[in-house]
Amino acid sequence: MSSLYAEKIIQISDRCRSCDHCTSVCPSGAIAGKLGEQHYIDHNKCLNCGQCLINCPAEIIKDLSMAEEVKAALANPKKFVIVQTAPSVRVALGEEFGKAPGYNAKGKMFASLRKLGFDKVYDTEFTADLTIMEEGSELINRVFKAVGQPGYETSGPLPQFTSCCPAWVKYAEDNYPKILPHVSSAKSPQQMFGAVAKTYLPQKLNIEPADIFCVSVMPCTAKKYECSRPEMISSGYQDVNAVLTTRELAQLIKEAGIDFDSLPEEAADSFVGQSTGAATIFGATGGVMEAALRTAYELLSGQSLEQIDFKAVRGLSPVREATVSIPIKALGGAVLPVKVAIVTGTKHVASLIEDVLAGRSNYHFIEVMNCPGGCINGGGQPIRRDA
The missing domain is CATH 3.40.950.10 (Fe-only Hydrogenase (Larger Subunit); Chain L, domain 3)
Known part of the structure; x- marks a missing residue:
């Protein structure tokens, strides 16, 4: 992923209605433009947090998606594709499928990830303990x-x-x-996991680090920026290759025609799956x-x-x-x-x-x-x- 990609995680469409609401929720003053004028983001100030995105009443602020990269990796027989999921995802994913807020979709989430073709499904809780x-x-x-x-x-x-x-x-x-x-x-739990995934895990599974494609499912758009930071290369390769948001995982599940409601409850894979809670x-x-x-x-x-x-x-x-x-x-x-x-x-x-x-x-x-x-x-x- 290029640094340019990382610097433009959040973008305002030219369909901006100039309502000025986004400037009131931006924590860093990164959004420029007056009421009635097209707004734009100063990416030197942007924190990539996406608060403007989720609060935009017109839904015209978007985050750059890594979904296509993930789908390409899943379709590549030479790649061993693993995924980690953050705790906040499990209590939000169900909302994308009509469940009440707070519904714990943990078991169905793990099942859906296996249906999507991930070779190993892990929980970020283990590396949160490391953090x-x-x-x-x-x-x-x-x-x-x-x-x-x-x-x-x-x-x-x-x-x-x-x-x-x-x-x-x-x-x-x-x-x-x-x-x-x-x-x-x-490091954050996401990047702790990425470091383990490209160093310790390859030794245990007898796989070359270069052949592992590590995906994170996160509640955070800034994680897309974090995974591209130049220091996040513990094995000499990018520790976390791509980040999906909760919304993007839901979209992949729907595109694949997976019936989320009928999925069985499954657990994460046991390696780096244990945690204190x-x-x-x-x-x-x-x-x-x-x-x-x-x-x-x-x-x-x-x-x-x-x-x-x-x-x-x-x-x-x-x-x-x-x-x-x-x-x-x-x-x-x-x-x-x-x-x-x-x-x-x-x-x-x-x-x-x-x-x-x-x-x-x-x-x-x-x-x-x-x-x-x-x-x-x-x-x-x-x-x-x-x-």
């Missing part, structure tokens, strides 16, 4: 550096920002490059924070976190915060109050970033998701006009 372990461990290293624990002098600064939302990461890169040392170095809550704002904190708590304290009150960080308020008291085993059980913040909607993060850069922030960990409510409302999800 959590990486982010949680990295947070611990930063905390130890902050409290002066020897051996952690080269760790990054606090607070640590999450890194699994590609739209948020691009926003930081474009607007606040000085904040990047605070952003976790962990923490990844299931990734798709909602605050989910990444909760999962990472549980990991950090257990590693720092040496004991399981049986229950924690996260009511303050759950919900849809743009910015929420909470404090978790963690006893640190390496410091003789001294309790560290870990203060966290959750931001849903990138446009609300600027003030927090400016506080960090000015040395005014007392947070340890900040989760940022670009889309309101999290991935469940991503730009690749079903578009509902009755809501």
Whole structure:
């Protein structure tokens, strides 16, 4: 995929009705044009999040589709085509087939993917767990550096920002490059999976990495941009070859004449199919924070976190915060109050970033998701006009 392709994921048709609604939902000010005039996207500012797309009343904003690339790979006998599915897809896919919002289509989704011809069907939850372990461990290293624990002098600064939302990461890169040392170095679950798919998986299946075509089904149009980033080549090949949105998967199922309702419930393939379940809550704002904190708590304290009150960080308020008291085993059980913040909607993060850069922030960990409510409302999800 060319960089030019990646830079133009979201496009406004020349049939634009100039209603100006898209400018009100764009988190980065990437859409130019006045009321009554043709609008266009400045791709240097665009986060590829697709919020303008799902909110366009005229439905004339589109994302570039990778469906043809996927169909070509499925038809190529020389390609071993695998697919991963994000947790948010399973509770949205059913809407494309007349199911009520929130219907869990997980089993039928796996069955439909096999019907489409994928050689292996996997769940992204496994590599979401890897992301959590990486982010949680990295947070611990930063905390130890902050409290002066020897051996952690080269760790990054606090607070640590999450890194699994590609739209948020691009926003930081474009607007606040000085904040990047605070952003976790962990890849997103999609890209963690791609790295495993092109390195470990070929060894297990005795397949050349070049022969594997890795597809993601995601609730997010920005994932199409993320998979094309030049650093995402763990094996020397593009880790994730193509991304389908929830809407595009539904369209492929319909084009293939698959009767979704009559499909049996099937499970994902067992290899990299196991997970703790923490990844299931990734798709909602605050989910990444909760999962990472549980990991950090257990590693720092040496004991399981049986229950924690996260009511303050759950919900849809743009910015929420909470404090978790963690006893640190390496410091003789001294309790560290870990203060966290959750931001849903990138446009609300600027003030927090400016506080960090000015040395005014007392947070340890900040989760940022670009889309309101999290991935469940991503730009690749079903578009509902009755809501």
